[in-house]
Amino acid sequence: METYFNDQSTECSASSNCNDGQRVDRYGFERTEDFNYESYEKLMSEYVGVLTRRSKKWSKLVQGTVKVEKNLRVKRYVRKGVPCEHRTQIWMAASGAQDQLNRNPGYYHSLLKAQHDPEIEEVIRADMHRTFPDNIQFRDSSQPCLQKALFNVLLAYAHHNKDVGYCQGMNFIAGYLLIITKDEEKSFWLMDALLGRILPDYYTTTMMGLKTEQEVLGELVRMKVPAVWQAMNRHNVMWTLVVSRWFICLYIDILPVETVLRIWDCLFYEGSKILFRVALTLICHHQDLISQAQSLPEICERFKQMTHGEYVEDCHTFMQKIFMEPGSLSMATINELREICRNRIVTG
Structure with a gap:
């Protein structure tokens, strides 16, 4: 089984074919009929300035490094928001996911190539079309369509963490990670950080x-x-x-x-x-x-x-x-x- 993404892009905006004027946001989510464009534009006009200032500070902070120190300065930066262009790198470094990826080269791909439990495959497939029906990147007609990548990440994680396997709710978390990282392997290791260390026992049988x-x-x-x-x-x-x-x-x-x-x-x-x-x-x-x-x-x-x-x-x-x-x-x-x-x- 091959991974879906061929490039290592970390762009978080929707792909070019996902941009249908203001009807769809930058992440591919369709806006509701009662969406208040006037209020949104007002908020974003102020927030864009914040994002611009934060982006400059973050670019300077992460220049030439993939490490994220645990100190008051970085904590303050994180609380004020990580710019989209740095989000994958910061999430990977801060959560320990990058360290796990580095220690286990090829592990994710080996999980995809291994023999899979057909029952788990069936349960995951059943949730594919229920995952973000309001996001056009997860529709069959989208190019690219994130459903295949989502299936891969969930299947790999189910076989990586057999105590958890697959539970409903995990599809939405994996989907969000893919929207941001546009990278299956990184999304997999971020899932591992969340479910294995940050939120233990959330998705076990007993919950x-x-x-x-x-x-x-x-x-x-x-x-x-x-x-x-x-x-x-x-x-x-x-x-x-x-x-x-x-x-x-x-x-x-x-x-x-x-x-x-x-x-x-x-x-x-x-x-x-x-x-x-x-x-x-x-x-x-x-x-x-x-x-x-x-x-x-x-x-x-x-x-x-x-x-x-x-x-x-x-x-x-x-x-x-x-x-x-x-x-x-x-x-x-x-x-x-x-x-x-x-x-x-x-x-x-």
Whole structure:
């Protein structure tokens, strides 16, 4: 089985045939009928200036190196956003994926050439047409079409990590990685970094990691946004009803594309606590909206409402807020809560 991409391009804009005026964004996603072009143009006119300044700083920082230091300067740079032209390099370096690729030359290709489990192949194939139906790069008519590359990455990963195999939700993560990297092998190793190190146990059979994270968020809300915690309890709303997709899809299809990519910049550099910062910021900002809900369905609807609109579309301002609104949030606190919540799930 051959890999799909022949070049090593890291361009993240949609391919030339994917550009259908303003109807399609730079990543190939079709805009909805009610898309607010006026509001978008206003936001982007300001954001383009930010991107230009960041691009110059990043070009100077990464000149002649593939390494990414773990220091306050680089952390500040990442939080302010990684320009698209440097995103693949920074994600690969920051996550350890580049080191894994370097240590295992040819490994990805060997997985594609190996004998495959026909049941896994069938399950993955079934999800191909369900993956980003609103993105024209994943349609059969697109040249190139990312479906073949997506199939390869998912099949290789399923045989690389047999404990995980393939679970629904992984197709969207692999798809996003391919949109950015335009490189199967790099997307594979970034998947390995996410599922193997950054988000352990999210996609296992029991999904223990995912269940634990939702409980941890509940504890953090109880500590930081008690009014929302009380509303959830009052109407017997389980956290899994309102935030499971936030975690399992890493905010894909929940928040706007540019905002998701800015979150992922931090996710690859700082780890999983970023997911909690995003969730807490959304909940903190909309606590009055949630607290005033009168029923379980109303709370669920309000959780959907708060992931749309200018607040989350202005990705630069939103990312500034996730490091301010929730206040301090250490990994020590999160890990302590994880242990408590995991034990509660196991014994309960």
